[in-house]
Amino acid sequence: MKLIVGLGNVGKEYDGTRHNVGFMVLDELAKEENVSFNKIKNEASLADFMFNGEKIILAKPLTYMNESGRSVRPLLDFYKIPVENLIVIHDDMDLPVGHLRLRQKGSAGGHNGIKSLISHLGTQKFKRLKIGIDHPQRMSVVDWVLSRFTKEQQNQLDNGIRQALDALNNWIETENFMETMNKYNHR
Numbered sequence: 001m002k003l004i005v006g007l008g009n010v011g012k013e014y015d016g017t018r019h020n021v022g023f024m025v026l027d028e029l030a031k032e033e034n035v036s037f038n039k040i041k042n043e044a045s046l047a048d049f050m051f052n053g054e055k056i057i058l059a060k061p062l063t064y065m066n067e068s069g070r071s072v073r074p075l076l077d078f079y080k081i082p083v084e085n086l087i088v089i090h091d092d093m094d095l096p097v098g099h100l101r102l103r104q105k106g107s108a109g110g111h112n113g114i115k116s117l118i119s120h121l122g123t124q125k126f127k128r129l130k131i132g133i134d135h136p137q138r139m140s141v142v143d144w145v146l147s148r149f150t151k152e153q154q155n156q157l158d159n160g161i162r163q164a165l166d167a168l169n170n171w172i173e174t175e176n177f178m179e180t181m182n183k184y185n186h187r
Helices: 018-033 064-078 114-119 141-145 151-174 175-182
Strands: 002-006 039-041 046-050 055-060 086-090 100-103 128-132
Touching: 002 018, 002 064, 002 151, 018 046, 018 055, 018 086, 018 128, 018 141, 018 151, 046 064, 055 064, 064 086, 064 114, 086 151, 100 175, 128 151, 141 151, 151 175
Parallel strands: 002 055, 002 086, 086 128
Antiparallel strands: 039 046, 046 055, 100 128
16 A cells, blocks of 8 residues: 655645645546545545555645644554655755656755654655745745746646656556656656
8 A cells, every 4th residue: 555645735725836736746646547535534635546456545634734744644554554655745946847856765855844744754764756846036935835836837837747647657556666766857
């Protein structure tokens, strides 16, 4: 069993904002797999599908970004999923819009959702799929991550989401995260 977590903030006012790219990727993956987020458990909205006899759970924490770990730790415990089978999708200001970076571990890098996960999981060793949202030029970080993409950036983001789906599918199919990293980190 695998747990794919997309980070974001709940509520219409946050739909389409930079901080919600994790939710956006999961929404597209759910659409691709023809499943819907119709379950709530441990403060997360869940969908799932089967791949080659393995259950893949998609989770969008309902705790808001800064408390994501409060939802994810109990999900791992409830489903008895080892942290090695967890991947977290989130925004990254240090990458250009739509660019991907896959990592097996690492610090929070200032990302409060990842800080919460590290705190609740008790480890930095969990897979991440980061999607670039660019860095603010003349805006506070808080205002930037809660802003929406320009039309030009939306095209770049859409390409990044497509690549993110390809990367996730590659990891699910091959179960080899190193191979997935090598394939998708150099695009």
